[in-house]
Amino acid sequence: MARPTDTDRSRIFCTEDARRIAQKRLPRVIFDFIEGAAGREVATARNQTRFDEVTLQPRVLENVGARRLETRFLGQTHGLPFGIAPMGMCNLTHPDADRALARAASRFDIPLCLSSAASSSIEEMRDWAGDHAWFQLYVGASMEQSLDMVHRAKAAGYDTLILTVDVPQVARRTRDLRNGFQMPFRMTPRLLWDFASHPSWSLAMLLNGAPEPRNFSTSATATRFDRSASRAGADWAFLDRLRDLWPGRLIVKGVSSPPDARRIQAAGVDAIQVSNHGGRQLDSVPAAIDLLPRIRAAVGPDYPLIFDSGLRNGEDIVKALARGADFVMLGRPLLYALGAEGARGLNALIRILAEETSLTLAQVGLTDINAVGAEILADASDMPKPKPATRTALKAY
Ligand SMILES: Cc1cc2nc3c(=O)[nH]c(=O)nc-3n(C[C@H](O)[C@H](O)[C@H](O)COP(=O)(O)O)c2cc1C
Numbered sequence: 274m275a276r277p278t279d280t281d282r283s284r285i286f287c288t289e290d291a292r293r294i295a296q297k298r299l300p301r302v303i304f305d306f307i308e309g310a311a312g313r314e315v316a317t318a319r320n321q322t323r324f325d326e327v328t329l330q331p332r333v334l335e336n337v338g339a340r341r342l343e344t345r346f347l348g349q350t351h352g353l354p355f356g357i358a359p360m361g362m363c364n365l366t367h368p369d370a371d372r373a374l375a376r377a378a379s380r381f382d383i384p385l386c387l388s389s390a391a392s393s394s395i396e397e398m399r400d401w402a403g404d405h406a407w408f409q410l411y412v413g414a415s416m417e418q419s420l421d422m423v424h425r426a427k428a429a430g431y432d433t434l435i436l437t438v439d440v441p442q443v444a445r446r447t448r449d450l451r452n453g454f455q456m457p458f459r460m461t462p463r464l465l466w467d468f469a470s471h472p473s474w475s476l477a478m479l480l481n482g483a484p485e486p487r488n489f490s491t492s493a494t495a496t497r498f499d500r501s502a503s504r505a506g507a508d509w510a511f512l513d514r515l516r517d518l519w520p521g522r523l524i525v526k527g528v529s530s531p532p533d534a535r536r537i538q539a540a541g542v543d544a545i546q547v548s549n550h551g552g553r554q555l556d557s558v559p560a561a562i563d564l565l566p567r568i569r570a571a572v573g574p575d576y577p578l579i580f581d582s583g584l585r586n587g588e589d590i591v592k593a594l595a596r597g598a599d600f601v602m603l604g605r606p607l608l609y610a611l612g613a614e615g616a617r618g619l620n621a622l623i624r625i626l627a628e629e630t631s632l633t634l635a636q637v638g639l640t641d642i643n644a645v646g647a648e649i650l651a652d653a654s655d656m657p658k659p660k661p662a663t664r665t666a667l668k669a670y
Pocket residue numbers: 306307308358359360361388389390409437526548549550551552581582583584603604605606608
């Protein structure tokens with residue numbers, strides 16, 4: 274008899290399950306760090322409601338029995354059309370979260386973006402995830418230290434660097450302020466009570482030690498991570514400097530304006546990641562899925578675009594590809610899964626997302642994820658014309 278898989282043993286059947294279980298298992302301060310956003314958190318909600326309003330056109334009588342999800346992007350073939358978005362301090366969800374992410378990246382053959390503010394170092398993650406590891410850079414309080422991280426990534430063998438540009442300052446995230454979230458933790462009676470009422474998480478942290486932003490503690494410049502420090506050093510001049518410095522693939526993440534996108538493209542950047550940071554920065558930002566066609570129109574049909582913000586299931590993934598993305602990144606859902614069940618939950622959720630994506634393909638009459646285009650949208654009126662040339666049109670009858 275086949276051994277039960279993570280999916281068989283998991284209690285997660287969709288992202289919402291992962292979220293619900295994580296909310297129970299994690300201390301409030303941690304769950305709120307993941308879930309929280311800027312201001313009144315309207316942008317985060319809008320990211321999802323707008324996804325729900327995008328509808329797909331079912332097609333019938335196509336033989337869709339065999340389907341493939343391998344995706345060609347930036348000269349590489351990935352096992353799935355999605356990867357793991359950069360997220361700081363993932364080990365707050367589970368002491369083994371970063372290793373689990375690395376193992377999942379290898380197992381599913383997908384990219385894993387290691388945040389500057391990760392709880393594992395650039396070198397550790399490269400050891401664990403090999404070529405699947407991409408490095409995400411924040412230009413923080415110390416320019417020297419930021420450049421040191423770029424050199425470390427190069428020396429460790431990374432070939433893809435993501436520069437995040439939508440956090441000139443960390444926004445006011447009300448939940449974090451209310452909860453007194455900070456690294457390292459400063460114990461207050463409220464925090465003690467929060468930890469005490471989540472014993473399985475607290476015991477795991479006690480046994481493994483509280484996570485820390487490893488790229489800072491292992492840095493030659495020994496500057497400590499200051500989460501609230503300005504990150505505005507990532508300006509146009511820095512982008513040019515980085516392009517000269519970094520020989521590999523360079524991606525700019527957090528782009529939502531068409532003129533910015535055109536200028537970044539002209540600066541020789543290899544790909545843009547359309548993202549509103551999951552609503553964590555500006556509460557009045559348009560829904561990310563609405564930004565996508567505008568950026569696609571600005572950069573033309575062939576320029577590589579990644580998308581994140583608001584993806585919660587396989588249908589969302591297909592919708593983002595139909596609205597102009599070539600590849601997508603998952604954020605909060607993966608942290609929910611880790612917080613809920615550690616590696617088992619993560620693997621289960623990735624399988625679920627892949628299956629949902631594949632089943633969606635079947636419903637819209639396609640067998641190859643690379644064939645997804647605006648034709649499968651029930652309403653493509655705001656899509657750029659001509660249609661993206663990189664994608665094969667569905668046969669029109
Ligand atoms: C807890 C958490 C930490 C994050 N840390 C980073 C980070 O260090 N660097 C970065 O570029 N984006 C970071 N992001 C943003 C994600 O990369 C991504 O843009 C966002 O999660 C997408 O929104 P969604 O999770 O609602 O889909 C973080 C997001 C979360 C939820």
